[in-house]
Amino acid sequence: MTQSFSVLPQSFAIARLEPGAELPSAVLASPSFISITRTEDELSIVCAGDAAVGLPRVDSGWRAMKVQGPFAFDQTGILASFLDPLAGAAIGIFAVSTFDTDYILVKTLNLENAVQVLKDAGHLLLD
Numbered sequence: 001m002t003q004s005f006s007v008l009p010q011s012f013a014i015a016r017l018e019p020g021a022e023l024p025s026a027v028l029a030s031p032s033f034i035s036i037t038r039t040e041d042e043l044s045i046v047c048a049g050d051a052a053v054g055l056p057r058v059d060s061g062w063r064a065m066k067v068q069g070p071f072a073f074d075q076t077g078i079l080a081s082f083l084d085p086l087a088g089a090a091i092g093i094f095a096v097s098t099f100d101t102d103y104i105l106v107k108t109l110n111l112e113n114a115v116q117v118l119k120d121a122g123h124l125l126l127d
Contacts, residue, residue: 001081004068005104005118006126008033012062012105013052014094017043026051033064033103035096046096046105062094062105065114068126069101078102085121086114 010032017024021043027034030051037044045052052058071078079095079102086093086106091114094105106114119125 001077002122002124003078003081004124004126005082006066006068007111007115008064008066008103011049011060011108012046012064013049013055013058013060014062014105015045015047015052015055015059016057017045017055019043024051024055026053035098035103046094061108063108063111064096065104065106065118067102067104070099071101079104081121082118082123085117089113089117091117 012033019038019040019042023036027036027045027047030048032048033046035046049060052060067078067082082104083093083095086104091106091110096103096105115125
């Protein structure tokens, strides 16, 4: 299964807050990609690195690759076609899904290798 993907230009951070925490205003004001997920166990936030400054638990230095969608909800195997080659290359990921597509975050130091692994797996990098 061949898919197209692109690399977002900015660096991201992944933050964890307590489940009842208020959403930080810097995160909500960020004009770039953000993802917010609240569960009974935690509040997870993916945002631009500078929007996460000062949050209590942050893992910085992530880059995001966007799988070009949109995809129907009954379409299967798309994310797996990206994650399987990355797992085979021992590249850790953090995945975020939206209504239309998927984003795969990798540590900045793994980005070049991740892009090459995905191209070798038959995926097309868009500029």
